Amino acid sequence: MKRNGSRGCMTRKTRFGSRERDWLKGDTQRGCVCLYGASEPQAPALAPPSSSAAQPDLRLVLCSTRTTVEELSNQRDGLGLYLQLHGDLIRRLDPSERPLQIVYDYLTTMGYEDPLRIQQEAANSDLSCMVRFFSERPVNADQQDRTLLKGVFNVRKGKTQLHKWAERQVILCGTCLIVASVKDSLTGKLHILPLVGGKVEEVKRKQCLMFSSAGPQAQTYYVTFDTLPEHQRWHRQASKVVSQTVSLVDLSCYSLEEVPEYLLYCQDITHLNLRHNFIRLDAPGGLCNFNRSYSAM
Incomplete structure (x- = not known):
């Protein structure tokens, strides 16, 4: 396997020491998986204790091809594992799946046949650039922005100056702007502002947006943001919604395990595109929890 430019994945802390090498000897079904997202050192699965330190963001976990996700998770307070291939979709692994066997199967598909060579290749942490395991489900900024935006901001209802500014939790999800009636909580009344066909405009007040719904009984909310990047992100996302000719929410290709509750x-x-x-x-958060039908694209 050629490894040009992959040295960034390999550090002294993620390489095998003598204990790890002893663990591999005599059994080609023993190996390791690289686990991202671990916040503290964990004991290797079905392996002797290791003296080597582990990086918080990349840890070598010793295991065998028979070690299941459930066994690994039991050593981490029952937390599950997630798998990403080639930087594509991230999926939660079933408890009965075997992470190291997944790596071995991947290498076999690439053309490796000798068991000892497969074990050696699987032990290289730079393979994690193609087969990556996570101890918790990672959510990047782009995915979060596409699903929903939320925060506590200064809000004023209506165009008249008689209304006062107040801090409220604001959510932009799907086709609606949702404003809570109390600060930093969704326990009170929720004001729902449909945005499709409406308007979103920048106003003279610094980093402030005006959201208006469509129709003869249109409502308006002003929201002031704390930072310019935040203001720009909300403006960009809301502008996409108001310009839609149909009430479309596209949540495709984002490794979602449940539909965001705010879509209700x-x-x-x-x-609603959920491909x-x-x-x-x-399942909890599944499609059967919807109390009305959507046209899935």
Whole structure:
């Protein structure tokens, strides 16, 4: 396997020491997986204790091809594992799946046949650039922005100056702007502002946006943001919503395990794109929890 430019994955702390090498000897079904996202050192699975330190963001976990996700998770307070291949979708592994066997199968598919060579290649942490395991589900900024935006901001209702500014939790999800009636909480009344066909405009007040719904009974909310990047992100996302000709929410290809609960407040959604996710029908947060039908694209 050629490794040009992959030295960044390999550090002294993630290489095998003598104890790890002793663990591999005599059994080609023994190896390790590189685990991202671990916040503290963990004991190797089915292996002798290791004296080598581990990086918080990349840890070598010793195991065998028979070690299941459930066994690994039991050493981490029952937390699950996630898998990403080639930087593509991230999925939660089932408890019965075997992470090291997944790596071995991957190498076999690439053309490796000798068991000892497969063990050697699987032990290189730079392989994690192609087969990556996470101890918790990573969420990047782009994914979070596409699903929902939320925060506590200064809000004023209506165009008249008689209304006062107040700090409220604000959520932009799907096709709606949601404003809570109390600060930093969704326990009170929620004000729902449908945005499709409405307007979002920048106003003279620094880093402030005006959100207006469509129709003769249109409502307006002013929201002031703390930072310019935040202001720009909300403006960009809301502008996409108001310009839509249909009430479409596109949540495709983002490794979702459940539909965001705030979509239930979007009464004007007509098309919901959930392709290439991992949402189950009858699981918590699944499609069966919807109390109305959507047209899935």
